[in-house]
Amino acid sequence: MxxxxxxxxxxxxxFCFGVKRAINTAFKAAAGGKVYCLGPLIHNPQEVDRLRREGVETVDDLKTLKPGDSLIIRSHGVPPSVLRQAHDKDLTIIDLTCPFVGKAQRFAERLQIEGYRIVVVGEKKHPEVQSIIGYAGEDAIVVETPADLEGMKAQRRLGVVAQTTQSYSNFSEIVLELLRLSKELKVYNTICNxxxxxxxxxxxxxxxxxxxxxxxxxxxxxxxxxxxxxxxxxxxxxxxxxxxxxxxxxxxxxxxxxxxxxxxxxxxxxxxxxxxxxxxxxxxxxxx
Amino acid sequence: MxxxxxxxxxxxxxFCFGVKRAINTAFKAAAGGKVYCLGPLIHNPQEVDRLRREGVETVDDLKTLKPGDSLIIRSHGVPPSVLRQAHDKDLTIIDLTCPFVGKAQRFAERLQIEGYRIVVVGEKKHPEVQSIIGYAGEDAIVVETPADLEGMKAQRRLGVVAQTTQSYSNFSEIVLELLRLSKELKVYNTICNxxxxxxxxxxxxxxxxxxxxxxxxxxxxxxxxxxxxxxxxxxxxxxxxxxxxxxxxxxxxxxxxxxxxxxxxxxxxxxxxxxxxxxxxxxxxxxx
The missing domain is CATH 3.40.1010.20 (4-hydroxy-3-methylbut-2-enyl diphosphate reductase, catalytic domain)
Incomplete structure (x- = not known):
């Protein structure tokens, strides 16, 4: 039976909105000639293969690029230092930073200007987190799990942003610990809907x-x-x-x-x- | 056996620091002549009796006071409207607002200026909370327990201060709920050490x-x-x-x-x- x-x-x-937009724009841009993407456009080897066949080439850094070359900033965004390098090399920049990541970057920048010690809730090595840190300043702390906070000294003022793809439960557990570690806590919940x-x-x-x-x-x-x-x-x-x-x-x-x-x-x-x-x-x- | x-x-x-200071100053002031206190100086009937015998009289409002009378603002503080009334009546003001309550008032005022919807964690009818609300604005919300938040609509920006004598565990439970109800959350932990x-x-x-x-x-x-x-x-x-x-x-x-x-x-x-x-x-x- x-x-x-x-x-x-x-x-x-x-696909979420940010990824869909990035893929569609990349294909359109490549239709007009070869374009370069700093790191794989998305974390999906199968789709990156398809993109390469259509003229979207992944590069690891900007060294080999020449003035006028088209550079895609992928949805994860880049730190401002990389944007400056790209401008200095006179590259044509196609900025496909996800608007929600862009928000996290701007909030991080604002917290830095306001003098907060910044905590980014996310994965230390993830390119999105690296891009946010670029706006949060060198003394920003990346926290992946509540356990990372063990032994952290109390701070008077803490500012918090999250990698857009964090799980809310992990984020809220970390915020609860940070509340204990500060007298003033400003939190931007930048996890995207x-x-x-x-x-x-x-x-x-x-x-x-x-x-x-x-x-x-x-x-x-x-x-x-x-x-x-x-x-x-x-x-x-x-x-x-x-x-x-x-x-x-x-x-x-x-x-x-x-x-x-x-x-x-x-x-x-x-x-x-x-x-x-x-x-x-x-x-x-x-x-x- | x-x-x-x-x-x-x-x-x-x-006695905490704020109360000790209020009591000592009130006794000293009363040594120079009768002084009035708006509401009992502290929430202790035995000590208030002792104070009355020394010339510190409790009044419920400012109506009966005359220009030049000495008015004690007790450690719980008062809303700015009451301070204005006292000034308008030309009273001599002895402001014994606890410095930690004063901080909560100033943070509430700052949050209001910055455009946050304000939540005061504390007891609705407590004079300290009433004094803080005076600085937080009319649309401030007082939350006593997490259950008070049931059915509350999400807000984009929430600002939080606490009655200085709240328990931390109740405060942190409420903050955790407010995190879920907002995209931006600024918390001043004003519970005093x-x-x-x-x-x-x-x-x-x-x-x-x-x-x-x-x-x-x-x-x-x-x-x-x-x-x-x-x-x-x-x-x-x-x-x-x-x-x-x-x-x-x-x-x-x-x-x-x-x-x-x-x-x-x-x-x-x-x-x-x-x-x-x-x-x-x-x-x-x-x-x-």
Whole structure:
């Protein structure tokens, strides 16, 4: 007897506004000739491959670029020092910094002007956090988890901004600790709505299925965070970049399968995964 | 066999800096002639009686006062409208607003100028909160417990100050909720150190005795809060204003007795309680 299986895609899975805008503009710009992007445009190797084939080349720094070359600033933004370098080299700048990241940068700059010691809640090495720190000043502190605050000295005035893709629960735990460590605390909650909505939809879906697939780049911080959320819900969770990674044995005994995807996961990749999962239960073939 | 009994006084019990300063200055001022105090100088009926005998008279409003009369502004402070009335009546103002309350007033004023919607964490009817609201503006919201926030609409910018004698745990719970209700949150933690220290010392003492006595005015908010803290520690707790209220049966079976007192409880009242408790276990007489 064939067991019925249900595949459910989470609301809000895939590209957010900032990523969609960056991808669309990059493709348009590349139609007029080669463009360079400082670091991969998004944290999704499959989409970055597709972009390269269309003329969007990833560079690690500005050294090889010549005056007049077109430089894309990706959605994560860059510190002001990099913008200055690009201007000094007379590059044509296509600034695709996500407007929500731009807000976090401006709030960080304002907190610095107002004399606050700044805490950025986020991942130290993430390019978005690096871009925000550029505006927050050299003595800004990056805090990833409440444990990072152990031993931190009390400060009179603390200013706080967040990486736009942070989970609210981690952010609020850190703010609560910072409240204890200061007499004056100014907090800009710069977590973007689309992150919160995607995380809520993912958590809710994980709660009512047997297993979860999270689709997106292994180098994508927001995708990895969705994996953690699903595991916190106690569900077996598989982080995959593409459909080909799905293994038949993972699906054994699962009658409801949830699928979600990070903000940098293109629709065509998500579609591929959904198609494979549907086939996986119509055919009796092993998936690979 | 006589059972040994230990009486332990909490650290930091009794007058805080602001109250001590107010009492001392009021006595000095009254030595030069009658002075008026708008509302009881402190929330301790026994000490207010003593002050009256020395020439510090409590008035409920400014109506009966004449130009040149001396008016004490007590440690809780007053809204600016009352200060203006006093100036308009040409009263001689002796401003004994606690400097920490003065800070909360100034921070509230600054938040108002900066355009924040202001939340005062404290008791709606407490004169200190009323004085702070005078600086926070008419649309300020007073929040006593996190439950007060139920149904509150999200605000873009919220500014927060606290009644100086709030408990930190209640304050931080409320701040956590306000973080969820705003995109920008500026918090001045105006709880005074002496409150925190007294509460911590009380909690720690309550944890290691059999019963607790909390000495202070029944109209004293900070004293009442000490009672709650002791009960949260699971200890039988008696709120008394004076030694005469102690009943022998309360002491049955208690080998360790803790005593603490609010910020407005005079030393002579605390001493009276300690003396009675010591007698209570040396003599075999019922306490009253």
């Amino acid at each position: 064939k067991k019925s299986r249900e595949i459910i895609l989470a609301d809000k899975a895939g 689309s992150t919160t909505e995607r995380q809520n939809a993912t958590r809710s879906l994980a709660g009512r299925v047997d297993i979860m697939f999270v689709v997106g780049g292994r180098n994508s911080a927001n995708t990895t965070r969705l994996v953690s959320l699903c595991r916190e819900e106690g569900k077996p969770t598989y982080h995959i970049e593409v459909a080909d990674e799905i293994r038949q044995e993972w699906l054994q005994g699962a009658s409801k399968i949830g699928v979600t995807a990070g903000a940098s996961t293109p629709d065509w990749v998500i579609e591929g995964v959904l198609k494979r999962l549907r086939e996986g239960h119509t055919s009796k073939q092993p998936v690979r | 006589k059972k040994s009994r230990e009486i332990i006084l909490a650290d930091k019990a009794g 002496s409150t925190t220290e007294r509460q911590n010392a009380t909690r720690s003492l309550a944890g290691r005795v059999d019963i607790m006595f909390v000495v202070g005015g029944r109209n004293s908010a900070n004293t009442t809060r000490l009672v709650s803290l002791c009960r949260e520690e699971g200890k039988p707790t008696y709120h008394i204003e004076v030694a005469d209220e102690i009943r022998q049966e309360w002491l049955q079976g208690a080998s360790k007795i803790g005593v603490t007192a609010g910020a407005s409880t005079p030393d002579w009242v605390i001493e009276g309680v300690l003396k009675r408790l010591r007698e209570g276990h040396t003599s075999k007489q019922p306490v009253r």
